[in-house]
Amino acid sequence: MSIYTPDWVKHAIFYQIYPDSFARKVPSHQQWLLNVPLENWDALPTFQGYKGGNLWGVIDKLDYLQDLGINALYFNPIFQSASNHRYHTHDYYTIDPLLGGNEAFETVLKEAHKRNFKVILDGVFNHASRGFFFFNDILENGPNSPWLEWFKIIDWPLSAYDGNLAANYVSWIDYRALPQFNHDNPAVREYIMQVGEYWLRYGIDGWRLDVPDCIKTEGFWQEFRERVKAVNSEAYIVGEIAGDASQWLDGTQFDGVMNYPFAKATTTFIAGDRIVQKEVPSFYKPYPPIEEESYHLDKIDARQYAKDINDLLQRHPWEIELTQFNLLDSHDTPRLLSLAGGDRTTVKLATLLLFTFPGTPNIFYGDEIGLSGGYEPDCRRGFPSEDQWDQEVLQYHRQLISLRHTYKALRIGEYHTIYAQGQVYVFARILEDEVLIIAVNGDTNPQEVHVSMGDRGESVFQIKPDQLIYGDGKINWNDTGLTLSLPSRSGLMVAS
Amino acid sequence: MSIYTPDWVKHAIFYQIYPDSFARKVPSHQQWLLNVPLENWDALPTFQGYKGGNLWGVIDKLDYLQDLGINALYFNPIFQSASNHRYHTHDYYTIDPLLGGNEAFETVLKEAHKRNFKVILDGVFNHASRGFFFFNDILENGPNSPWLEWFKIIDWPLSAYDGNLAANYVSWIDYRALPQFNHDNPAVREYIMQVGEYWLRYGIDGWRLDVPDCIKTEGFWQEFRERVKAVNSEAYIVGEIAGDASQWLDGTQFDGVMNYPFAKATTTFIAGDRIVQKEVPSFYKPYPPIEEESYHLDKIDARQYAKDINDLLQRHPWEIELTQFNLLDSHDTPRLLSLAGGDRTTVKLATLLLFTFPGTPNIFYGDEIGLSGGYEPDCRRGFPSEDQWDQEVLQYHRQLISLRHTYKALRIGEYHTIYAQGQVYVFARILEDEVLIIAVNGDTNPQEVHVSMGDRGESVFQIKPDQLIYGDGKINWNDTGLTLSLPSRSGLMVAS
Numbered sequence: 001m002s003i004y005t006p007d008w009v010k011h012a013i014f015y016q017i018y019p020d021s022f023a024r025k026v027p028s029h030q031q032w033l034l035n036v037p038l039e040n041w042d043a044l045p046t047f048q049g050y051k052g053g054n055l056w057g058v059i060d061k062l063d064y065l066q067d068l069g070i071n072a073l074y075f076n077p078i079f080q081s082a083s084n085h086r087y088h089t090h091d092y093y094t095i096d097p098l099l100g101g102n103e104a105f106e107t108v109l110k111e112a113h114k115r116n117f118k119v120i121l122d123g124v125f126n127h128a129s130r131g132f133f134f135f136n137d138i139l140e141n142g143p144n145s146p147w148l149e150w151f152k153i154i155d156w157p158l159s160a161y162d163g164n165l166a167a168n169y170v171s172w173i174d175y176r177a178l179p180q181f182n183h184d185n186p187a188v189r190e191y192i193m194q195v196g197e198y199w200l201r202y203g204i205d206g207w208r209l210d211v212p213d214c215i216k217t218e219g220f221w222q223e224f225r226e227r228v229k230a231v232n233s234e235a236y237i238v239g240e241i242a243g244d245a246s247q248w249l250d251g252t253q254f255d256g257v258m259n260y261p262f263a264k265a266t267t268t269f270i271a272g273d274r275i276v277q278k279e280v281p282s283f284y285k286p287y288p289p290i291e292e293e294s295y296h297l298d299k300i301d302a303r304q305y306a307k308d309i310n311d312l313l314q315r316h317p318w319e320i321e322l323t324q325f326n327l328l329d330s331h332d333t334p335r336l337l338s339l340a341g342g343d344r345t346t347v348k349l350a351t352l353l354l355f356t357f358p359g360t361p362n363i364f365y366g367d368e369i370g371l372s373g374g375y376e377p378d379c380r381r382g383f384p385s386e387d388q389w390d391q392e393v394l395q396y397h398r399q400l401i402s403l404r405h406t407y408k409a410l411r412i413g414e415y416h417t418i419y420a421q422g423q424v425y426v427f428a429r430i431l432e433d434e435v436l437i438i439a440v441n442g443d444t445n446p447q448e449v450h451v452s453m454g455d456r457g458e459s460v461f462q463i464k465p466d467q468l469i470y471g472d473g474k475i476n477w478n479d480t481g482l483t484l485s486l487p488s489r490s491g492l493m494v495a496s
Numbered sequence: 497m498s499i500y501t502p503d504w505v506k507h508a509i510f511y512q513i514y515p516d517s518f519a520r521k522v523p524s525h526q527q528w529l530l531n532v533p534l535e536n537w538d539a540l541p542t543f544q545g546y547k548g549g550n551l552w553g554v555i556d557k558l559d560y561l562q563d564l565g566i567n568a569l570y571f572n573p574i575f576q577s578a579s580n581h582r583y584h585t586h587d588y589y590t591i592d593p594l595l596g597g598n599e600a601f602e603t604v605l606k607e608a609h610k611r612n613f614k615v616i617l618d619g620v621f622n623h624a625s626r627g628f629f630f631f632n633d634i635l636e637n638g639p640n641s642p643w644l645e646w647f648k649i650i651d652w653p654l655s656a657y658d659g660n661l662a663a664n665y666v667s668w669i670d671y672r673a674l675p676q677f678n679h680d681n682p683a684v685r686e687y688i689m690q691v692g693e694y695w696l697r698y699g700i701d702g703w704r705l706d707v708p709d710c711i712k713t714e715g716f717w718q719e720f721r722e723r724v725k726a727v728n729s730e731a732y733i734v735g736e737i738a739g740d741a742s743q744w745l746d747g748t749q750f751d752g753v754m755n756y757p758f759a760k761a762t763t764t765f766i767a768g769d770r771i772v773q774k775e776v777p778s779f780y781k782p783y784p785p786i787e788e789e790s791y792h793l794d795k796i797d798a799r800q801y802a803k804d805i806n807d808l809l810q811r812h813p814w815e816i817e818l819t820q821f822n823l824l825d826s827h828d829t830p831r832l833l834s835l836a837g838g839d840r841t842t843v844k845l846a847t848l849l850l851f852t853f854p855g856t857p858n859i860f861y862g863d864e865i866g867l868s869g870g871y872e873p874d875c876r877r878g879f880p881s882e883d884q885w886d887q888e889v890l891q892y893h894r895q896l897i898s899l900r901h902t903y904k905a906l907r908i909g910e911y912h913t914i915y916a917q918g919q920v921y922v923f924a925r926i927l928e929d930e931v932l933i934i935a936v937n938g939d940t941n942p943q944e945v946h947v948s949m950g951d952r953g954e955s956v957f958q959i960k961p962d963q964l965i966y967g968d969g970k971i972n973w974n975d976t977g978l979t980l981s982l983p984s985r986s987g988l989m990v991a992s
Contacts, residue, residue: 082636083636139626141546144546145546145578161635162657
């Protein structure tokens with residue numbers, strides 16, 4: 001079977017919007033958005049409060065994002081949902097009224113497409129919410145509900161809102177706010193497939209799928225891919241799989257997954273001892289979970305990083321690697337800045353590695369202006385006003401985005417690790433006569449390293465790039481290879 | 497102010513469909529409707545079970561209804577709702593999936609309009625349900641909800657599903673399944689107005705409004721009328737007001753109300769002692785309620801009937817009287833057949849009075865084929881298969897409907913009571929040279945009555961109708977007036 005993934009994803013730079021916290025604007029004709037009680041925008045986020053960010057606000061930010069070089073948006077859930085993160089879906093066909101409703105989404109989609117942005121939505125198809133109609137009917141009518149088989153009921157009456165009882169129906173991680181669909185019911189399966197198709201027909205460009213590994217029904221994601229791609233063969237399907245995603249990345253299911261293994265390897269290599277252990281996200285920990293206290297996320301050296309990264313790159317077909325969804329953090333992790341104890345250099349070096357890695361890079365809103373925040377919900381702070389931006393962070397984001405757009409090799413070129421010792425990691429991205437070398441020195445001391453070309457190097461480096469296009473340091477070629485002088489904790493990129 | 501009501505209503509014959517019990521058909525492409533657990537169609541209805549009637553089934557019945565002479569449909573609620581009666585609205589913009597969803601409604605509306613049927617929907621705007629998004633958000637997020645002001649919360653945490661606690665939020669008749677909107681909130685008001693407009697634009701021909709007297713916000717129904725009529729000036733607005741409706745029938749709010757006073761007067765006159773007291777609906781009882789046991793619905797004679805009916809006809813402007821929504825029973829009362837202890841003649845005579853009364857007659861589904869049923873939910877039985885129909889009942893319905901279509905005087909002619917003594921009631925409907933006389937003898941003995949014309953009669957009866965067009969009996973005119981020979985418990989209609 002030949003594997004095909006959407007070409008545009010390989011060339012995309014994603015920006016992830018957490019709608020409640022990104023931007024807010026109230027149009028005069030949507031009276032229901034006025035005077036609603038909201039959390040203060042600048043106050044620390046809470047689990048139950050809303051900041052009231054909405055899609056009208058997003059529209060106002062599109063010029064900023066376009067200017068930054070973004071060309072794809074990933075929205076955290078926007079369907080009607082009784083939670084600020086909107087993972088508790090109440091209605092799969094309605095955009096949340098606090099976000100401006102279907103009208104606002106129609107407008108944002110049009111405006112985004114006008115700027116040649118792609119737009120993907122977050123599909124939460126493993127579970128719904130207690131207010132979701134088909135579950136609500138069971139809550140209201142008990143064993144008489146026509147929708148009994150849509151969920152897996154264990155006992156009556158349902159304990160959905162009943163004090164401190166455990167859920168007596170199957171729910172996601174036994175969290176009774178999130179009753180889990182019975183995907184083995186053909187009606188449920190069809191319902192979800194139609195939701196998938198509906199929004200594609202509406203005009204979105206793909207789906208990010210929440211906890212898709214929780215759906216065990218055979219052929220489910222294969223059918224989803226077939227039906228979604230039948231509507232739009234260029235639709236992007238990216239799954240949230242934190243661990244080994246091989247079984248979903250065989251070309252019959254997802255085009256990529258949220259690349260937490262990349263984030264973990266990059267973080268442990270670059271942040272090293274700076275990692276604030278209490279902030280380590282569950283995605284980086286072993287599964288099944290071990291006792292919280294006993295876990296320690298250890299730093300790794302360049303050699304280990306090379307191993308981790310190359311293992312990762314060889315795990316899936318190259319066509320898939322080019323559409324992996326790469327990230328450093330997300331709404332489900334602390335911001336890298338906070339995980340690294342506030343070390344701005346960690347973020348800078350990790351961002352260099354993100355934008356030079358095969359697969360599509362994703363910027364979690366605010367990372368580009370130095371927003372900090374610990375584990376959820378703290379990582380979901382209100383996007384700050386410009387006077388609070390870290391302009392240096394914004395500057396290197398602009399630069400890296402621009403370089404990724406300029407150099408096709410960064411997007412679809414081969415990946416070769418060429419040096420990995422101590423805290424120094426050097427690799428090349430090569431596409432025909434476009435050759436780039438990227439180097440990172442994670443050490444607190446300056447490093448000078450010599451990359452001997454040897455047999456393999458000779459073939460890789462027919463062209464010897466020597467123009468510094470990003471970062472600090474010096475590069476020299478001689479007969480035996482390449483010498484790099486790297487300041488302490490720095491990175492650079494050279495091009496041919 | 498000149499009062500205007502929609503002309504088509506004056507000429508309409510409504511058929512009221514209780515969707516869960518009227519007809520069921522499952523199209524092959526709506527897989528979710530297959531294999532759902534349902535009550536047996538012929539079993540007595542329950543409060544929590546579903547029979548699974550749907551809009552696809554209604555489409556299959558349109559030819560039958562057209563053939564019967566129906567030209568307007570009133571649907572009990574069809575919006576997504578976790579109850580078989582669907583008065584617990586979960587989503588005002590979605591047709592219930594068990595009914596076939598928006599697709600089925602679009603089709604039924606198209607098919608109905610193709611047959612020149614008008615279609616009105618049931619709008620439940622006083623209260624929503626526990627699953628309704630804006631309430632569900634409060635349930636999920638407590639005092640942090642942005643929608644706090646959409647309802648009137650009394651205490652935390654909400655007792656919505658909490659055992660046997662009373663509702664600690666304002667709800668309809670303290671029924672905590674039905675949280676009442678805070679209509680004083682401009683956002684709520686606007687939300688409801690937009691729902692009203694939306695479905696009019698979608699193509700419906702009017703709204704039946706549930707418990708509109710419970711909404712006390714000043715100007716609410718005036719604004720509703722203005723906005724609805726701005727979309728379609730011929731839209732019909734009929735309120736569910738059981739008692740004196742004068743304050744709503746001033747021409748600035750509703751075009752008519754559900755005419756329970758007509759039903760009560762007609763029932764007590766015709767059924768008389770046959771009324772099964774335990775079945776008497778609350779609408780016929782005094783308000784505020786008196787002790788159940790002590791109330792007795794007494795029979796009335798023709799003189800009292802004349803008084804009640806003429807009081808009723810003079811209570812509102814004539815333009816309104818012509819668009820009152822007349823009925824003998826509904827989803828909220830026992831079937832007249834059952835209220836009258838099974839006396840088929842009561843139904844026959846009352847139906848004659850219904851179809852000859854000013855205002856639009858409404859047939860509660862199944863009344864036309866002799867369906868019986870006591871107080872709710874019993875009055876909502878599954879519409880039976882043809883072998884169980886009472887063909888005589890169907891026959892006189894056909895005949896009365898046909899006569900109402902033939903004689904414009906029955907629809908918009910003047911109404912004159914000309915005789916009311918003992919159990920004999922005689923009246924005329926007159927439109928220019930179209931003159932009809934309708935007589936009912938509710939007595940168990942045959943009656944011969946002489947209607948002396950006198951001064952007023954001379955002017956009324958310039959034309960002296962003498963052709964028997966419906967029922968049994970004889971009519972004779974002489975110089976002094978009119979003599980009617982009426983068999984026991986019978987009715988007739990004569991035309992000029």
